[in-house]
Amino acid sequence: MVEDNSVELTAFFAHQKLRDGQKEMLRDSINALKNGGHHLAAAPTGIGKTAAALAASLEIISNSPNKKIFFLTGRQSQHKIVIETLRTINNSLDFQNISCVDLIGRHSMCLELDSFTGKCNCESGLPGNLKKMGYDDLTEIILEHPLHVDEVIKKARNRVLCPWKVLRNAAKSADIIVCDYNHLFIDAVRESSLPALGANLEDSIIIVDEAHNLPSRIRTGLERRLTTRILQFARFELEEFIDEMGGENAHDSWKWGINTFKKFEKVMNNKFNEWRSKVDPGKNEIRINTSEFLKITLDCLISNEWDDSPETALSRLSSMLKNVTVEKEDSNEKELNCWRISALFETIIRFQNKKGLVLVFNNEHSGRLSSHLLDPSEISKPIFSKSAGSILMSGTLYPPKMYSDILGLSSLREVTCKEYTSPFESHNKPISIATDVTTRFKQRGPENTRKICEHIYAVAKETPGHIAVFAPSYRQLDEFIDTEGWPNRIVIKETSEWKKSEVDQIIPDLEKYKKSGQKVILAGVFGGKLSEGIDYKNNILEAVICIGIPVAPPSVFSDALREFLETKFGRNKGWLYGSIQPAVNSVIQAMGRPIRSSDDRAFIVLLDSRHLDHTYRGCHPSNFSPLTCSDSQMTRRYLARFFSKKQSRS
Numbered sequence: 001m002v003e004d005n006s007v008e009l010t011a012f013f014a015h016q017k018l019r020d021g022q023k024e025m026l027r028d029s030i031n032a033l034k035n036g037g038h039h040l041a042a043a044p045t046g047i048g049k050t051a052a053a054l055a056a057s058l059e060i061i062s063n064s065p066n067k068k069i070f071f072l073t074g075r076q077s078q079h080k081i082v083i084e085t086l087r088t089i090n091n092s093l094d095f096q097n098i099s100c101v102d103l104i105g106r107h108s109m110c111l112e113l114d115s116f117t118g119k120c121n122c123e124s125g126l127p128g129n130l131k132k133m134g135y136d137d138l139t140e141i142i143l144e145h146p147l148h149v150d151e152v153i154k155k156a157r158n159r160v161l162c163p164w165k166v167l168r169n170a171a172k173s174a175d176i177i178v179c180d181y182n183h184l185f186i187d188a189v190r191e192s193s194l195p196a197l198g199a200n201l202e203d204s205i206i207i208v209d210e211a212h213n214l215p216s217r218i219r220t221g222l223e224r225r226l227t228t229r230i231l232q233f234a235r236f237e238l239e240e241f242i243d244e245m246g247g248e249n250a251h252d253s254w255k256w257g258i259n260t261f262k263k264f265e266k267v268m269n270n271k272f273n274e275w276r277s278k279v280d281p282g283k284n285e286i287r288i289n290t291s292e293f294l295k296i297t298l299d300c301l302i303s304n305e306w307d308d309s310p311e312t313a314l315s316r317l318s319s320m321l322k323n324v325t326v327e328k329e330d331s332n333e334k335e336l337n338c339w340r341i342s343a344l345f346e347t348i349i350r351f352q353n354k355k356g357l358v359l360v361f362n363n364e365h366s367g368r369l370s371s372h373l374l375d376p377s378e379i380s381k382p383i384f385s386k387s388a389g390s391i392l393m394s395g396t397l398y399p400p401k402m403y404s405d406i407l408g409l410s411s412l413r414e415v416t417c418k419e420y421t422s423p424f425e426s427h428n429k430p431i432s433i434a435t436d437v438t439t440r441f442k443q444r445g446p447e448n449t450r451k452i453c454e455h456i457y458a459v460a461k462e463t464p465g466h467i468a469v470f471a472p473s474y475r476q477l478d479e480f481i482d483t484e485g486w487p488n489r490i491v492i493k494e495t496s497e498w499k500k501s502e503v504d505q506i507i508p509d510l511e512k513y514k515k516s517g518q519k520v521i522l523a524g525v526f527g528g529k530l531s532e533g534i535d536y537k538n539n540i541l542e543a544v545i546c547i548g549i550p551v552a553p554p555s556v557f558s559d560a561l562r563e564f565l566e567t568k569f570g571r572n573k574g575w576l577y578g579s580i581q582p583a584v585n586s587v588i589q590a591m592g593r594p595i596r597s598s599d600d601r602a603f604i605v606l607l608d609s610r611h612l613d614h615t616y617r618g619c620h621p622s623n624f625s626p627l628t629c630s631d632s633q634m635t636r637r638y639l640a641r642f643f644s645k646k647q648s649r650s
Contacts, residue, residue, distance in 0.1 A: 010026070010030070010055050010056070010058070010059040011059075011092075011093065011095075012054070012055045012058035012059055012062070012089055012093070012098075013026070013051060013055040013089070013092075018048075018052075019046070019047060019048050020421075021043070021047045021420040021421055021422070022047050022048045022049075022051070022052050024418075024420065025041055025043055025047065025049060025052045025053075025418075025420055026052040026055055026056055028041070028416060028418055029041070029052060029053060029056035029057075029391050030056045030059055030060065031416075032389065032391070032414055032415075032416050033056055033057065033059075033060040033205060033388075033389040033391070034060065035389075035413070035414040036388055036389045036413075036414065037389055037412075037413060037414025037415060037416065038384060038389060038390045038391075038392070038404075038409050038412060038414065038415045038416075039390070039391050039392070039415075039416045039417075039418070040211070040392045040393075040397060040400035040401075040403055040404050040409070040415070040416070040417045040418070041053075041391065041392070041393040041394075041397065041400065041418055041420060042393075042394065042395070042396075042397040042398050042399070042400045042418070042419040042420065042621070043393050043394070043395060043397075043420045044395045044420070044421075044422040044592065044621075045395050045422065045592055045595055045596055045597075046422045046595065046596075046597065046598055047420050047421075047422060049393045049395075050078075050081055050082060050085055050209070051085050053071075053207045053209075053391045053393055054069075054071070054082070054085055054086065054089070054176075054207070055089075056391065057069045057205045057207060057391065058089070058098060058175070060205060060388075060389070061175065061205065062096075064203075064388075066203050067203045067204065067205060067388055068174070068175065068176070068177060068198075068199050068203060068204050068205070069175060069176045069177070069204070069205045069206075069207060070176075070177050070179065070183070070184060070199075070204050070205070070206050070207065071176060071177070071178045071179075071207045071209065072179060072180065072181050072183070072184060072206065072207065072208050072209065073178070073180070073181075073209035073210060074180060074181060074209075074210060074213055074217065074533075075209075075210065075533050076104065076149075077533070077534075077535045078209055078210070079102050079104075079148060079149065079178050080148050082100075082102075082176075082178050083100065083102060083146045083147065083148045083178070086098055086100050086146045086176065087145075087146055090145075090146070097144065098146070098175050098176065099142075099143040099144075099146070099170075099173065099174045099175050099176070100146040100174055100175065100176040100177070100178060101142065101167050101170050101171040101174040101176070101177050101178070102146075102147065102148055102149040102152070102167070102178045102179075103149065103167055103168075103171070103177060103178065103179040103180075103183070104149050104179070104180070105180070106120075106164045107334070109149070109153055109162075109163045109164045109167075110122050110162060110163070110164050111157075115334045115335075116325050116326075116327070116336070117325075120162060120164070122156070122157075122160070122161065122162035122163070122164075122165075123160060123161065123162055124160055131161070134159045134160075134161050135161060135165070135166055135169060137159075138152075138155060138156060138159060138161060138166050139166055139169055139170045139173075141155070142166070142167070142170045142174075143170055143173055143174060149163075149167070152166065152167060168196050168197065171196075171197040171198060171199075172197065172198030173198070177197060177199070181208070181213075181214060181217050181218075182217075182221065184201075184206065184383055185214070185217065185218050185221060185379055185380065185383065186221045187379075190383075201383060201386040201387050201388075202386055202387070202388065203388055204387050204388055205387065205388050205389050205390065205391075206383075206384070206387050206389075206390040206391075207390070207391045207393070208390065208391070208392045208393070209393060209394070210394050210396075210532075211392035211393055211394045211397055211403060212394045212396040212397050212403065212585060212589075213394075213532075214376070214380070214392070214403075214407065215376040215380075215403070215406050215407060218373065218376035218379045218380060219372065219373045219374075219376055221379075222347060222357075222371065222372075222373040222379070223370060223371060223372055223373070224340065224343050224344040224347050224370065224371040225340065225344075225368060225369070225370045225371075226268070226340075226341065226344055226368070226369040226370070227365075227366060227367065227368050227369075228268075228269055228272060228366045228367065229366065230337045230340055230341065231264075231265045231268060231269070231337075231341070232265070233337040234261070234265075234321070234336075234337035234338045234340070234341050235258075235261060235262065235265055237324055237326050237336055237337055237338050238257065238258055238261055238321070238324055238338060239258060240326045241324045241325065241326050241338075242254050242255075242257075242258055244326075253304070253306065253316075253320070254320070256302060256304050257316075257317060257320045257321075259302055260300065260301055260302045260313075260317060261317070261321075263300045263302065264297065264300040267296060267299075267300050268296075271296060272361075272366070272367040272369075275288065275361040275363070275367070276361075276363045276367055279361075279363045284362055284363050284364055285360050285361060285362045285363065285555070285556050286360075286361050286556065287358060287359065287360060287361075287556045287560065288359040288360065288361050288369065289359070290348065290351070290352060290357055290358075290359055291352070293348065293359055293369075294348055294349075294352055297314060297345070297348070298310040298311070298314060301313045301314060301317065311349075314345060314349065315345075315349065317345070318342045318345035318346055318349070319342070321338040321339065321341055321342035321345075322338070322339060322342040322343075324336060324338040324339070344371060347371050348371070351373075351378070354375075354378070355374070355375075355564060355567070356373060356374045356375030356378050356564065357371060357372070357373055357374060357375075358371070358372050358374055358556070358557060358560040358561075358564075359371055359372075360372060360556045360557060372557050372560075374560060374561050374564040374565075375564065375568075376406060376407060376408075377406065377407055377408025378408075380407040380408055380409075381407065381408030381409070381411075381412070384407070384408070384409055384412060385412055392407075392409075395588075395589075395592050396585045396588050396589045396592070398419070398581070398584075398585060398588060398619065398620070398621055399417070399419070399581075400417035400418065400419065401417045402573075402576070402577055402581060404417055405569060405573075405577070406577060419621060419622055421621075421623055422595075428595060428598075428600060428601045428602070429591075429594070429595050429601070429602055429603075429604055430603055430604070430627060430638070430642060431591070431604040431605075431606065431624070431625075431626040431627065432603070432604070432605050432606065432626060432627040432628070432629050432635060432638055433606045433608075433609065433611050433612055433626045433627070433628055433629065434451075434452075434455050434605070434606065434607045434608070434609065434629050434631075434632075434635060435609045435612065435628055435629065435630050436451055436609070436629075436630055436631055437451045437452045437455065437607050437608065437609065438548070438608045438609050438610055439472060439476065439547060439548030439549065439607075439608055440608075440610060449479060449480065451631075451632065452480055452547060452607050453480060454631075454632035455545070455605065455607050455629075455632045455635050456469060456480065456481070456545055456547075456607075457486070457487070457632070458632045458633070458635045458636040458639065459543050459545055459603075459605055459635065459639060460486050460487050460489055460519075460521060461487050461636065462636055462639035462640050462643060463519075463542050463543040463603070463639060463643065464519075464542065464643055465514065465519060465539075465540075465541070465542035465543075466510055466513070466514065466519060466520040466521075466522060466540060466541050466542060467519075467520075467521055467522070467541065467542065467543040467544065467545065468521075468522040468523075468524070468530065468536075468541050468543075468544045468545070468590075468593060468594070469481055469521060469522070469523045469524075469544075469545045469547065470523075470524055470525060470526050470528075470530070470531050470544070470545070470546050470547065470587075470590040471523075471524075471525055471526070471547045471548060472525065472526055472547070472548045472549070472550035472551075473525060473550075474494075474495065474496060474525055476547065476548065477493065477494075477523055477524070477525055480547060481493060481521065481523040486521055488519060489519045489520060489521045490513060490518055490519070490520050490521070491520075491521045491523060492506070492509065492520055492521070492522050492523065493523040493524075494523060494524035494525065494528055494529055494530050498529055503529045503530075503533075503534065506522070506530070506534060507534065507535075507536070507537075507540065510522070510536075510540045510541075511538075511540065514540065522541070525550075526546075526550040526586040526587065526589070526590055527550065527586050527589075531586070531589060531590040531593065532589055534593075535596060536593050536594055536596060537596045537597070538596075538600075539594070539596075539599065539600040539601065539602070540594075541593060541594035541602055542594065542601075542602050542603070542643075543594070543602055543603045543604070543605065543639070544590060544591060544593055544594055544602060544603075544604050544605070545605045545607060546587050546590050546591060546604070546605070546606050546607065546608075547607045547608070548607065548608045549583050549584060549587060549608050549610055549611070549616065550583050550586050550587070551579055551580065551583040552579060552582070552583070558578070558579070561578045562574050562575060562578035562579060564578075565577045565578045566578075576619075580615060580616065580619060581619050584611075584616060584619035584620065585619070587606070587611075588620065588621070591604050591606075603638070603639055603642050603643075605635060605639075606626065611626070612626075612628070
């Protein structure tokens with residue numbers, strides 16, 4: 001127990017008192033950042049990690065006026081939390097004002113944005129003199145008082161101004177920039193964004209929220225695809241672009257470019273047929289050697305008078321494809337097919353001599369070749385090493401040392417990793433494990449399914465409010481959760497086709513049903529739309545059921561990833577880092593959904609006995625102390641006891 005929780009480490013803390021564990025995280029973060037180091041914090045909901053990370057970072061830059069803070073998050077709901085926290089900090093300060101700019105993707109800010117020209121219709125012919133005055137005025141408002149991006153968009157629209165332009169302009173003078181991971185961890189975005197934002201890595205402190213998602217986000221950012229359709233449409237784009245330049249009168253280099261591309265397209269169509277024949281029966285993919293693909297590509301390049309090697313010719317072709325611009329028929333398309341192929345070439349060239357990339361051919365439809373990054377540290381390590389320091393935090397950053405290893409931080413100076421304990425989870429979130437069920441493949445069957453359904457029924461029967469159920473896959477979700485037959489409950493079941501508007505409607509629907517006295521079973525999958533990204537505040541969920549452990553099924557990518565990690569970190573860590581720990585972390589993420597504040601109370605039911613096995617139990621936080629239930633009747637008794645106590649306290 002922390003004896004003195006008064007704020008004494010910094011003037012930039014948002015509240016008068018620090019929570020248990022929060023003071024520890026604040027001190028650890030300041031100590032790391034003082035030396036330009038990096039702190040990885042496994043900090044559960046309730047510890048107040050956002051306020052601690054901001055306070056520590058602001059304390060460091062208070063004596064360095066040229067430094068900025070990048071607060072990176074993939075959730076727009078977190079943007080609002082950051083802005084509200086900064087407003088509270090500013091209200092408590094009497095010596096300065098913290099300025100902040102909140103950014104999202106330009107497509108979400110501008111009216112009728114043309115991806116290929118970079119022009120939008122936000123200004124609608126506003127006269128030049130009024131335009132400058134309007135931008136200056138709105139920039140001053142943003143810097144004086146932190147605004148959420150939605151508020152800026154509304155103010156900009158009322159003034160017939162471009163919200164993207166005004167925020168980019170304001171960012172040059174801002175202390176904090178709130179934005180997506182892509183602004184720093186996608187090369188092209190970073191290289192264009194940082195100068196426009198008046199920032200550089202050397203003078204930037206990086207805060208990464210929900211940092212357990214960063215490795216996969218980096219990998220996704222380097223994923224490239226090639227199909228016969230992409231090849232065909234890229235050729236159409238290239239031919240149209242050359243026609244607009246004068247057709248036969250176009251420069252000889254473009255004639256070389258189209259002839260070379262046609263040869264590449266023909267060779268790849270043949271290769272797709274060859275690779276398709278090599279896929280084993282019962283499977284749909286094979287691994288393609290990166291060197292093999294590079295050689296095939298280089299052999300397609302027609303010799304020319306400008307390049308002294310096939311490698312430089314490939315770079316030339318890639319650059320030419322990247323510079324193609326034509327009008328797209330589909331306004332929703334953000335990329336030309338030429339750009340997609342250029343990005344694939346650049347990725348292959350970049351990683352040709354490294355083991356951190358795998359190519360996969362999938363024979364579904366007409367075939368698809370895709371590139372997958374195995375080693376996110378290739379991207380993240382240079383960025384963190386150049387920065388002025390960083391804080392990586394998440395309620396699911398277990399163990400933080402694993403993420404330090406995977407992101408390449410472990411070899412940098414002044415790196416600290418720590419798990420923090422929630423000040424209220426032990427009594428607000430009891431956890432039970434059913435010992436009579438599992439989703440281990442060899443033990444599945446009708447009897448196991450029946451027992452799982454009995455546990456779910458027990459939770460549905462005893463819980464007075466809404467419950468959420470998460471399963472490893474949509475197929476298993478359908479197996480365990482039907483839309484009918486539950487005790488006085490409405491079933492809302494997630495599908496892979498859900499759009500953002502449907503996800504946004506979840507909380508209003510749950511609140512509506514709660515007011516009317518109707519109870520809901522909210523059913524989703526681990527890592528899906530319902531298990532991450534939604535803020536289930538005000539104790540809207542009173543129980544969560546986690547069915548199974550979502551260990552990724554065998555695939556070319558998962559096998560290649562485990563093999564790569566074993567080579568880099570050793571056999572034991574390869575299996576742990578590549579398979580078991582990510583699966584358990586998906587469960588931990590789902591378990592944390594109902595507890596969003598110190599007033600929330602919910603019961604967690606884990607329906608898989610493997611959580612008690614040494615290997616899997618070791619993947620949980622150090623304070624993991626579950627109850628055990630030998631059958632559904634015991635589950636029902638634990639729930640009845642918990643909710644009777646909850647009702648007596650309320």
